[in-house]
Amino acid sequence: MTTNTLQGKALVTGASSGIGATYARQLAAKGLDLVLVARDQARLDTLAQTLAADFGVAVEVVKADLTQAAELQALEQRLLTDSSISVLINNAGMTVEGGYVDADPARVEAMIQLNVLAPTRLSMAAAKAMAARGQGAIVNLASVVALIPEQFAGAYGATKAFVLGLTQSLATELADKGVRVQGVLPGLTRTEIFERSGHDLAALPPEWVMEVEDMVAAAIKGFEMGEGLTLPSLPDMADFAAYDKARLAMGPRLSLSNPAPRYR
Ligand SMILES: NC(=O)c1ccc[n+]([C@@H]2O[C@H](COP(=O)([O-])OP(=O)(O)OC[C@H]3O[C@@H](n4cnc5c(N)ncnc54)[C@H](OP(=O)(O)O)[C@@H]3O)[C@@H](O)[C@H]2O)c1
Structure with a gap:
């Protein structure tokens, strides 16, 4: 049976x-034990010690570069075999400098490995293990740029559109298997992601930028409300519901045996 409570x-x-890091802190405050994954072991160790001391939860650190096949596969195996993991937060991601014309292709390839391949393989492993147990939760970090890729240069928006599509089809497949799937579509959120890729958040209007604690609290609240997709900034979810209804209403007419009259 699915639950709207993040636990375990x-x-x-x-x-x-x-x-x-903010998810880790807010989930620890709710009493969840944690496995923290990233490349920077020193930062993970410091966070783990703080969260264990502040909240009395068990925190493990796994150093992994998710653009490296062997390290991704090791984490995938962990999800397949460790039945104590009840929640996967597929969050690691990056942007790159420049658009399509001037970006470094090797950096774009790394972005696709991190933003697309890693969440695909990890959510597939978690889905398999959790569906077999009949419980669990998978949370995928997409972005509002999945809905408006024209407003962010380069392939980043396309990677987030992939995560949105992956999340929607995964949710359908797992609907009757006891596993909750949530996609989170943040707007601009104050983190290091911008300076890591040479973007300047300070150059943008402050009313467009959410503090990271507020964004994660809203995402967790959305999970607890039973949302399949959470848009922390959007004031009225009826706007998204109308968009989604129009999209789905085209369904019966998107694949037909004859070309549309305008192409004849
Ligand atoms: N901030 C925003 O405005 C915003 C908006 C919408 C969606 N998002 C999405 O939210 C997610 C988190 O982003 P953030 O804003 O929190 O960015 P961030 O502060 O730069 O955090 C990115 C995290 O990913 C890890 N990471 C980067 N490369 C990695 C690799 N090769 N292997 C493993 N871990 C790696 C980083 O740790 P290490 O460097 O230690 O590996 C860091 O913990 C991303 O998926 C992003 O696309 C962000």
């Missing part, structure tokens, strides 16, 4: 800073 042990990718 959460594995959080990208837990060394920003949204992931």
Whole structure:
């Protein structure tokens, strides 16, 4: 049976800073044990010690570069075999400098490995293990740029549209298997992601930028409300519901045996 309560042990990718570190703190405050994953072992160790001391939860650190096949596969195996992990927060992600014309192709490839391949393989492993147990939760960090890729240069928006599509189809497949799936679509959120890729958050209007504690608290609240998709900034979810209804209403007419009259 699905539950709207996050409980047990959460594995959080990208837990060394920003949204992931904030999820770790807010989940620890709710009493969840944690597995913290990222590349920066020193930062993860410091966070683990703080959370264990502040909240009395068990916190384990796993150093992993999720763009490296062997390290991703090791984490995938952990999700397949460790039945104590009841929540996966698929959060690690990056942007790159520049758009399509001037970006470094190797950096774009790394972004696709981190933003697309890693959450795909990790959510597939978690889905398999959790569906077999009939319980669990998978939370995928997409972005509002999944809905408006024209407003963020380069392939980043496309990686987040992939995460949105993955989340929607995964939720459908797991609907009757006791596993909750939530996609989170933050707007601009104050973290290191911008300075890591040469972007300047300070150049943007402050009313567009949410503090990371507020964003994660809203995302967790959305999970507890039973939402499949959570848009922390959007004032009225009826706007998204109308968009989604129009999208789905096209369904019966999107694949037909004859070309549309305008192409004849
Ligand atoms: N901030 C925003 O405005 C915003 C908006 C919408 C969606 N998001 C999404 O939210 C997620 C978290 O982003 P954030 O804003 O919190 O960024 P952040 O502060 O830069 O955090 C990114 C996290 O990912 C980890 N990471 C980066 N490369 C990695 C790799 N190769 N292997 C493993 N871990 C890696 C980083 O840790 P290490 O460097 O220690 O590995 C860090 O913990 C991302 O998926 C992002 O796309 C952010």
